Structure formats: C-alpha cells, structure tokens
Amino acid sequence: MTFVLDIKANRKQTHIIKDDQEAIAIAHQLASKFTQGASDRDREGKVPLEEVNRYSESGLWGITVPKEYGGSFVSNVTLAEVTKIISEADSSLGQIPQNHLYIVESIRLDGTDQQKKFYFDQVLKGKRFGNAFSEIGTKNVADVQTRVTKTGSKYLLNGRKFYSTGALVADWIPVVASNDDHKTVIVILERGTPGLTIIDDWNSFGQRCTGSGTTIIENVEVSEEQIILQFQAFERPTTQGPVAQIIQAAVDVGIAKAALKDTLHYVRNYARPWIDVEIEHGYEDPLTLYNIGQVVIQVHAAEALLRRSGEYIDLANANPTDRTVAEASIAVAEAKAIAAEASILASNKLFELAGTKSTLRQYNLDRHWRNARTHTLHDPARWKYYAVGNFYLNAENPPRHPWL
Numbered sequence: 001m002t003f004v005l006d007i008k009a010n011r012k013q014t015h016i017i018k019d020d021q022e023a024i025a026i027a028h029q030l031a032s033k034f035t036q037g038a039s040d041r042d043r044e045g046k047v048p049l050e051e052v053n054r055y056s057e058s059g060l061w062g063i064t065v066p067k068e069y070g071g072s073f074v075s076n077v078t079l080a081e082v083t084k085i086i087s088e089a090d091s092s093l094g095q096i097p098q099n100h101l102y103i104v105e106s107i108r109l110d111g112t113d114q115q116k117k118f119y120f121d122q123v124l125k126g127k128r129f130g131n132a133f134s135e136i137g138t139k140n141v142a143d144v145q146t147r148v149t150k151t152g153s154k155y156l157l158n159g160r161k162f163y164s165t166g167a168l169v170a171d172w173i174p175v176v177a178s179n180d181d182h183k184t185v186i187v188i189l190e191r192g193t194p195g196l197t198i199i200d201d202w203n204s205f206g207q208r209c210t211g212s213g214t215t216i217i218e219n220v221e222v223s224e225e226q227i228i229l230q231f232q233a234f235e236r237p238t239t240q241g242p243v244a245q246i247i248q249a250a251v252d253v254g255i256a257k258a259a260l261k262d263t264l265h266y267v268r269n270y271a272r273p274w275i276d277v278e279i280e281h282g283y284e285d286p287l288t289l290y291n292i293g294q295v296v297i298q299v300h301a302a303e304a305l306l307r308r309s310g311e312y313i314d315l316a317n318a319n320p321t322d323r324t325v326a327e328a329s330i331a332v333a334e335a336k337a338i339a340a341e342a343s344i345l346a347s348n349k350l351f352e353l354a355g356t357k358s359t360l361r362q363y364n365l366d367r368h369w370r371n372a373r374t375h376t377l378h379d380p381a382r383w384k385y386y387a388v389g390n391f392y393l394n395a396e397n398p399p400r401h402p403w404l
Contacts, residue, residue, distance in 0.1 A: 098248065099129065172189065183229075241329055252375060
C-alpha cells in the first residue's frame with residue numbers, strides 16, 4: 001500500500017548534542033527504552049514512528065554534522081558505538097538512520113557550501129533523510145537504472161527503487177541516479193513531492209520494522225541545488241565508503257550482543273544438563289561453557305575490531321590519502337566480516353545452548369537470527385576477506401565504492 005503516515009505529528013524540538021560523551025550517554029538512555037517492546041514491535045512488523053521520533057529528537061541523528069555548521073562532528077569510534085548500542089536494543093532502529101548518516105557524509109564531502117548550510121541546518125532541526133538507493137533486477141548493485149536528465153535549466157528524474165530503508169519516516173528522500181554522463185549522483189527530494197510515491201511493501205523475515213520498501217519516482221522535476229555529485233567521493237580518497245560500512249558493521253555487532261545477552265539469560269535460567277554428565281544445572285555443563293566461551297570471544301573480537309576501524313576512519317579523515325583511506329576501508333572490512341559471523345554464530349548458538357524451550361513463539365528469540373541473517377546479506381563477508389587478503393598479500397588497495 002502507499003504509505004501516508006503523518007511523520008510530522010507529535011514531533012518535538014531536537015536537542016543538539018555537544019560532544020562524544022554526551023552522544024554515548026544519550027544512546028544508552030534511549031537503548032534502555034527501546035529494549036522495552038522490541039520483541040512486540042518485531043511481531044507486529046510496523047514502522048516504529050514513535051521510537052524514530054524519540055531517536056531523532058535526541059540529537060543522535062545530527063552528531064556527524066561538522067562543527068563549523070553547528071554540529072558536534074563526533075569521532076567515527078563514537079558513531080559506531082552509538083549505532084551498536086541502539087542496535088543491541090532494537091536492530092531495526094539501529095539500521096533505520098544508516099542512510100541518513102550516509103547522506104550527511106555525502107553532503108560533507110561533496111555538497112556545495114549552499115547545500116551544506118541548508119541541509120545541515122535541516123538535520124540539526126531534526127529533519128531526517130531516508131533513501132531510495134538500491135534497485136532489484138539489475139546486473140549488480142552499482143547498475144543504476146534510475147535516470148536524472150537535464151531538460152533546459154531543470155532536471156527530470158525517473159526510476160523505481162527497493163530496500164528504501166528510512167524513506168517511510170523521512171522528511172527528505174535522497175535518490176541515487178545516473179546522470180547524462182552516466183555518473184552516479186544523489187538527488188534529494190522533499191517528502192510529498194508530486195511524482196514521488198513511497199510504498200509500504202517490505203516483507204522480509206528479518207529487520208521487519210525498517211520499512212525498507214519500494215519508492216517510485218515518476219517525472220519529478222528537480223533543480224541543480226538538489227543534486228549531490230556523489231561520484232566525486234570515489235574519484236579521490238575519501239571516507240565515504242568506510243563510513244557507510246562501519247554503520248553496517250555496528251548494526252551486526254549490536255545484534256550479536258543482543259543474542260549473547262539472551263543466551264546467557266536463558267542458559268542460566270532454563271537450560272538442563274545433558275544426561276551423560278553428573279551435574280545439577282545446565283549452566284555447569286562443560287560443553288555448554290565451551291560454546292558460551294566461543295561466542296563471547298567472537299563478540300568481543302567484533303567489538304574490538306569495530307572500535308579499531310573507527311580509529312582508522314578518524315585518521316583518514318584527518319589526512320585523506322590513498323594509503324590512509326585504503327587502510328580505513330580494510331579495517332572496516334575486517335570489522336564487518338567478523339561482525340557478520342559473530343551475529344550469525346551468537347543468534348544460532350542461542351537455541352543450541354538454551355534448549356528447545358527457547359524456540360517457543362512467546363519468547364520470539366528467533367528475531368535475533370532473522371535480523372542477523374537478513375542484515376548480514378547487505379554486504380557479503382566473503383568479499384571482505386578477499387579485500388583484506390589482497391591488501392596484505394599483494395598490496396592492492398580495495399576498490400572505492402559504498403560497499404567497502
């Protein structure tokens with residue numbers, strides 16, 4: 001169905017976060033609230049507008065706005081930490097702003113001064129970017145069929161998108177399109193623009209509350225001021241790709257932590273020992289302890305690599321060269337690969353160790369596996385391993401694009 005949710009209702013003034021410490025503190029406060037009802041929201045599969053409003057009003061959607069435009073421009077270590085904290089509470093809420101943050105980075109890197117002033121002011125006032133990036137049925141994710149064509153002093157935009165995470169609750173819909181020179185640009189449309197249709201048809205078994213459905217763009221007239229020359233970010237060394245990827249990795253780490261937390265709770269309280277060992281409680285089972293240790297180590301490793309990758313991005317931001325940006329991309333690739341595996345491992349081991357009772361629908365613990373399996377498909381870990389191996393063995397820098 002066409003989505004007509006009133007996103008302006010009951011929205012409050014947006015707080016402006018002053019520094020990294022405040023960002024992390026607010027993330028923890030929100031997470032304690034978002035954890036409540038996360039399972040019920042997953043069952044319903046509805047877009048969590050009330051929670052999204054609270055999230056953006058907290059100021060966390062504006063923490064990457066540069067200081068010269070009024071933002072706090074937190075470190076990428078903090079950006080990843082905030083995303084991880086929220087994702088552990090509710091991974092759908094962790095994922096929804098990922099493309100908003102991507103667009104903020106795009107504007108920072110390649111927006112005109114006029115665009116920066118306008119859109120950063122919008123962000124600090126609580127306005128949200130969604131996305132209309134990916135298409136289905138094309139050769140690959142980089143094969144963009146949506147077109148923006150110049151007609152006199154204006155441009156005409158046409159296309160159809162899927163996986164439009166965040167568009168349903170957004171004030172602005174950035175659309176990835178190919179221009180007349182066959183280069184990739186981002187066209188930012190205001191919600192309600194004639195010819196822009198957002199459809200609530202997301203039906204994945206995981207990340208059910210992200211509302212990542214279809215966006216249709218039909219003969220939408222736009223001006224040059226609405227176009228960000230995104231291709232420029234990948235023609236020179238920038239942190240555009242690594243920033244996109246660290247957010248993805250942080251969501252996966254958050255899912256892994258949530259699954260591990262529930263594993264510990266259910267094993268401690270419900271698991272029974274196996275008949276071949278003389279113990280009283282399931283939490284004393286030596287093979288259970290071995291497997292718990294395996295999951296804990298994997299999750300802690302993912303957290304450590306996530307933080308390390310943020311440090312590399314911050315270094316590249318301070319000195320963007322071919323080498324520093326490549327190192328940042330590879331560091332994030334390492335984090336993303338281990339985060340994907342940790343989330344799948346933790347959400348799968350939960351049932352093996354907690355026992356049959358943990359599969360009962362009333363607990364809805366399968367949401368962790370469903371969310372992990374769905375979100376980790378975004379960027380396949382196998383290509384992360386390839387990029388890391390090629391970098392260290394053959395000194396080959398990774399390609400520049402949003403998926404690495």
